[in-house]
Amino acid sequence: MPVVALSYERLLRLISGSRKITKDVISQRLPYLGLDIESDDGNDVIRIEYSPNRPDYATDIGVSLALQGLLGVKKGLVPFSVKKFDDPNTTIDINNSTSSPYQVNVTRAVSKVRPILTGIVAKRGGILDDTLLRQLVTLQEDLHFGLGRNRKKVAIGLHDLAKINGKFPFTYTTVPASHAFVPLHENKEMSISEIIQNTKAGRAFGNLVTSSSLSNDGNFPIILDSDNNTVSLPPIINSNMTTITTDTTDIFVDVTGTSQYVAESALAIISLTLHAAGFDLESIHVAGGKNRTPPFETRLVQVSLNKANELLGLDLSISDAMLCLEKCRLGPIQKDHTNISCVIPAYRPDIISQIDLIEEIALGYGTWRLEPVLSHSKTFGNLQYSVSSVMRAIDMSMIGMSFVEALNSCLTGTLVLYEMTGRKIPKRNHMISTVNSKSSEHSVLRDSLLAGLIENLSKNIHESYPQKLYETGTVFLRRDDGSVRNDNLISEKTHLAAIIAYSDSNFSEAKSVLQSMLSIVYGDIQNIHTAAASHNLFADGRCAKVVITILSPTIPNSNSANATTSRTTKNIVGYVGEIDSEILSSYRIRVPASGFEISLSDSLPLLSK
């Protein structure tokens, strides 16, 4: 969640409400706007977390507009106006325009690289103060990251208008990589290739324009002024020429990107903030491609009063509900006696349908006023019987035999699963691995529980013996039955494993534990037996497979005189044995260990027959 630092003093000034509105009132109400107070320096500054769906909360201006509504200082739509020079809905002949002095012509060259450009001019009598400048940069960064998907969909440039005034019309076009200018924060001219290789911004965002197949030949989107001086190299960096300082009075904002809807939403949020900060906004004129002069269109969304009352458990009248929406700085209009039509300003792209308005009604109502109600359940609860009852019996029998339950992660590393247990690391497509884990300890899904328990012993060599551990949990196996790949290729099975470590630990004890557990859990275990086997975890000659033999009648053969024949199937459900001493010594475990692992998913259906 993004975080912004706010000053109570500034908030109080921006809200400009009555004296009753104090620091305490604000700190009490902020959480009910969805803003978590992450820290409070005890003096004046708080850091708040805001949700990614409300980037307009990235500045204290945006937060104060919302607080004005919630506290009832100002309600309804936030005043917003842009000086327009032409009708955005009519197409203007670029060569014969008497419209906006801030004209940007978009060439066809950018259409396949970064087709969208929009923007605004913001003028102000005074100079930018340091705090406001910092807040604007925070907003810009947040829009880049959230709505802009790390500048891919939207990148915003802020320019000092004084330094480029009179140089319009601008051209948004492409240039080759050899094109050079002085980028922001640098003092010498650099070519685009140098910028991409040698500057921080170039390394971070250069791939957004170089990875596109069409720009590989060196066509980079660029904004040039009428003298062909570089204004910006979106989405990477601005020119040094237009740097904003605290002496800046008027700003030119450019927003470029791949989606007109998102670019215009980002522009609306910036424009609202600048307007509320006291700037006068003047429209720019954009033409070329699918671009248009920014319309700042409002939308209408409808909400049913009954639906809202039903979901919120309230009994609001239509005027109550409208008041709630006004407190969220929206523009409700009564449609009929049960429906409200609501004007949504362009800076709220998060409001799309009725449910979004119901949430706004709840916020405007004040969610601290929503009283919890407890109604009786109409249903009876159940655990998943087949699984839960067996699991419980297993737990009881294992702890009865003095075993301590262990819990390991399903996601483990090749070290525990393969290297330490003397197992060859298979080809990638024979284990189930994650693509981009941040840690080698979490890179493969386990196919065995016992390997984890052996590793657990190694972490406990200083604890007293005997040590007895068991675990029930999920293991992950690839389906290798060659079936059509319609299904999930990975099957998840529940296993049980146990390990016993101390000076006298041996095969017989491990088998005894397994046998006792099975007889308590399943009763009759006559069809379970052990047979010599070899397994990477166990010592040769001290390892057995656990086999369940099932007699299943076969369909009588019509040619045969015998009415029925039966077939026996042997199902290997696990292994028991003494842990290979080489594995133990590579883990520096100084006592012998024995144990077993069985598949409950495979044995449960066989044994319950």
Next chain:
Amino acid sequence: MSKIVLHPIEKKIIASMKLKPLQSLDALVLSTGLSLDQARRGIEWLRHKELVHISDSKEAFLSLDQNSLQLPNMTLPERLLLNLLSDGLPKKISVLKDALGASSFLFGVAMGIAKKNGWITVNQDKHNNADDNVTISLSSTHPLPKLLPGESTLQIIADCNNKDVQIKATSVDKADLQHLLKRPRFIKQTIIITKNIKLAQSAKKLDILFVDDKKNDHHLSNAIDVAAAVPNIHFGRTHPLKDVISEIKEIFVTMGFSEISGNMVQSCFWNFDALLTPQDHPSREMQDTFYLDDDVSINTLDSPSRHVSRIAKTHTDTWRQKWELTEAKKMVLRTHTTCITLQHLLATLSLSAQKKLTDMRIFSLGRVFRNEKTSYKHLAEFTQVEGVVYENGASIRDLMGIQTEFYRRLGLQKVKFWPTFFPYTEPSFQSMVYNEKLGKWVELFGMGIFHPDVSYGLEYPVLAWGGGVERIAMLKYGVDDVREFYANNLQWLRSSVRRV
């Protein structure tokens, strides 16, 4: 003096020690008639009560060794030689050698010692060196001592050995013994450590227990020291986190919820797309989610095509960007259990005869995954629980009520709800619970009503809440580092105690 309870063994020892306040363990065994083991235990108990003091003393004991044991009649080799010469006549070396046994060490030793002491003279022909020309005779100048050095001491040791009586090094002549000890493998010295038990001053005054009170005595003779420390037993137990999980399951069931479960490996479609997470949303990136190799991508989405195409349309309409099927077919480790809930709801709906769901309360509990570096407060794999209510007329206030009751049953009394944002619920809240220990509100479970585009096709709203179980277990067990739950540290597993 306070009354001290003594075991009959202890009483016997004290009674004997009162007569003789310093005794060895062996002496005590004899004087009390106790077995060695009983005496040892009794002494240990008494030492613990500071009624006796124990000190060690070392003592050397002597016995014959390999070489002295071979002596004929326990006679020193030099005495044997001198005996042969006692008639005063010179004897040839070969004769003497034969007499002492040609192959034994005796002749050499005897000659060495006799020569060194000047008891014999060697007469040699200058022109012939052969043994046969050399004769030995008794010295005329050095008179023989009556007893040779070491002779009497050897006799004493040999006598004791024969009679199986231990002989202390201190009980023989020290100088004489040195002559024997110099010889290789002749006399063995064994150091034996003896425990000396001394009655403590406080015990000397102890007499109350020896009062001839039959009734009392009978009672006390069976009494043991009930205050004494006893060893710990390594018991078996289920994992503390599992105990919290069982408790949570029980609370759900008693509140009318039924358990559901499902796979941890899910397609992106179920984990993200069906829950309205845009395909370019940051949480879908590899740095936040564990993706599995492309070769396990699902071939056909495990959902009716009607559902898939509706979800695709919702994505394109809402975010105005293309929805990619290949992206939806990738497999991930589920980042929440809501995918299980939704699958269950939609599957039950499609199986129902009237294509209508009746009231339902369900919960799912299982592991979920986030591609994060682990720390004291974050795990890459943790346990999440989620409860869902599907009832006609249920509102967000009912969800708040059920959740408050859920927390109350977990022992968490103070709860409030703050609005927040989740992609698949609206309105959404996070519950804040007051932590008495930290003295502040902490964030616990998230909650909300499924977005209508998620629960499309269902008649009533779907109320859901959920979160990490480890957070609750941390409160209950006073654990500060969440990694403890998966470290399998036996010391912790053998000793952790529930605090709340």
